[in-house]
Amino acid sequence: MKKITIISLFFALISTLTLASEVNIFSARHYDSDIQLYEKFTAKTGIKVNVVSGKAKALEKRIIEEGADCIADLYITADAGRLGAAQAKGMLQGGLSSAAIKAAVPKNFRTSQWVGIAKRARIVYFAPERVTGAELAGLTYESLANPKWKGRLVIRKSNNIYNQSLVASLVKNNGKKAAASWAKGVVSNMARTPKGNDRAQIMAVAAGEADIAVANTYYLALMLSGKKGAEQEEAAKKVKPFFPNQDDRGTHMNISGAGLLKHAPNKANAVSLVEFLLSSEAQEHIVNNTFEYPMIQGVSPHPLVVAMGLDFKQDLKTKVASYGAKQADALEVMLEAGWK
């Protein structure tokens, strides 16, 4: 009897997964606020949103192994490098090319298999007390290898996808050889062995452990917002943002985005969810919760992000799709340089 109850419970649970109108998401980027956003979508369209959140790599493995039986429709993750790698592994399919999507997202932030939902820039943070304007003038990612920064730079580990994408863009723009010697220069400039997340790099500059740090834009705004507590809000004020490569191709841009999975059973629903995420209502919700830049025109970022400066030149020349393509090269040059 007990067994029968258990078995029927299993099937009851399995059957709840196959409702009529729904869209299934594997998400490596999961904020509390996402749930409200999905509820809005459901209220509007009647399409239920189901989510499994987890680490990107494990989700990818599950998608690949489940193959044609994978019932997930969309893979949502941060970083174009990851989406590009997913495409290269054959996990995705074309179909995110509706007129609405094409109109909303600039060409360099999408392919037919995945599109950017929000933007972020990977920039330099500096301590104004210890770094002069003259030192910073004309700073590029390339010049982070300049010996004048010896012992003054902090940046995350080489296994971090944001770094891999940044270095991939350098491989794409300057070639692998140049990127390799650049990586060696950066490693010799490091103030400490890489550790911690992006926020930890910014705090290292605030705490005086280093003079400059490389980190994504939304982290500073997050700290300034007080959501991380009063101390970090204070710490964030000791650090200033600097947008590199203003005199040439522009600052390195990246996205968080959604990919359409190859065996998506609810393809049409997936496309309409992506279109909804690109609507100004959803974009406003996203940028105010994550401090990213909006993907579409006509939506303003969070005021704290606006205060960091919006009139910088974005690198719109380097397609974010190249981050995935050059990822292996990027990792190789970093590891060869002894980048932990």
Place this chain on the structure above:
Amino acid sequence: MLLKKIDIWYLSSFFISIIVAVPIITVFLSFFETTGNYSSILKDTFLYEYIFNSIILLFGVLLLTFIIGVGCAYIVSFYKFPGVNFFKWALILSFAVPAYIYAYSLTAFFENFGTAFSILKNLFGEGDYNSSIPKFDGMLGAIISISFSLFGYVYVLTRASFHYQSQNLIELGKNLGFSKKKSFFKIILPSARPAIVAGLSLVAMETLSDFGSVSFFGISTLTTGIYNAWISFDDLTLANRLSFFLLIFIFGLFILENFSRRKAQYHSLSKGGFKSKSVITLTGYKSLLAFSFCFFVFFISFLFPVLQMLYWTIIFPKHFIDLKITELFLNTILLVLLSSIVLILFAFISNYGNRVSKSKFLEALTTFSISGYAIPGIILAVAFITFISWFDNNIVRYFGINTIKSIFIGSILGLVLVYFVRFYSLASNGIKSGYLKINYSIDESSYLLGYSKFKTFTDVHIPYLKNSIFLIGILIAIEIIKELPITLIMRPFNFETFATTAYVFASQDLLEAAAAPSLLLIIIASIFILTTSRYILKD
């Protein structure tokens, strides 16, 4: 003869062991596949780093858990001082704090502009405290996190062994004129050695299979190495090479553990002339010293992470309010109930099968199959998915059935199955040790009274083992409440537990949002521990 042996109990016992062994066999078989596109420099640079880091981590944790575990066990067993009865059970509360949550607390407290900074600022005003606050991150952080969440194994086992230590031996030492120090090192410690080794080998296995805290601190160990090689680079060759080293480590520990257990049995046989030992009452500074040591360990292992999480929950109440507590609670309890029922039921059947068949082969198979415990959960989950998809593509489709993947992957059933493999040793060993206490003559009397095997099982064994069942149920519950990697990979859509919620937030740099689910997880696990403390401490 052969036919007689093959009865229903034998068969069920056999099949249970095979099911448990499948993922282990999958890991073994993948040794013989060769692919590999991960460039060769990675292999050369990283193989040694992984091994080196695993060794450092292992030795660091073993040293620390030895000192803390044996130290506490010794003090509470041989001395009387204020609070000693409290510490006896309070020290096992550390089981409620998983290493990854400990890691979050450690980081939150000591990081630049962290909680320690806030405390100093509030006490002494503005100042540049960051450089004077020690940083417990990287390897050191991982060693501390894992040690304080695992020392309980050493503490519980060593204490049990001290408890039954013959007073005669200690008196013999006194008569020989041994000082306290000398009798500790020459008599007490050596006679508890099997228990200490058993505790340390459990710690070692858990350390090697740890994923949550080492990946949080960004240390490359064999486990994270296998994970990366297998999952990000699809490089089975490297994954296999690393698995090979990990398995060597683990089998070494297994042998050591089995060896020490055999000795433990030998020791505990000496029941004749057992005199309960006399306890020395401490006074003055010695009593303060004993109290301080125990309090320090209790504070660091339990109060510290609880207070840090509580502090965050209070200053960021939004995350607590937003948490769907009832849902998370029900999900966690569902998993606990299903898993304990399935595990205990099958462990019973298998052990009973072993008992009635008395087959050496079955014994050996069971022993092999329970080594699933030593395989890191994250590897086990991936091996399970790989196996199911292989089985589905090659065997199920052959019979014209459409697909079984969705039944096993991303379902409660699959999740419970992998838990089953992971924690089967816990259930099986527990039932086995209970069974060892039931004399075979009881079975025979039961048969003589005309009871069938089944009736003997239900009417004689189960009532006898009621306490063991309860204890094992609680131990499984504690493990499943804390379990992270398997749940993370295998769970269905819209299904979160306290552990996965905490992890998902923490992995996105939202440690303060991870505090509320972490705190609730610790509280629930603590309740389970407290209901069972008298059993844990008795044995």
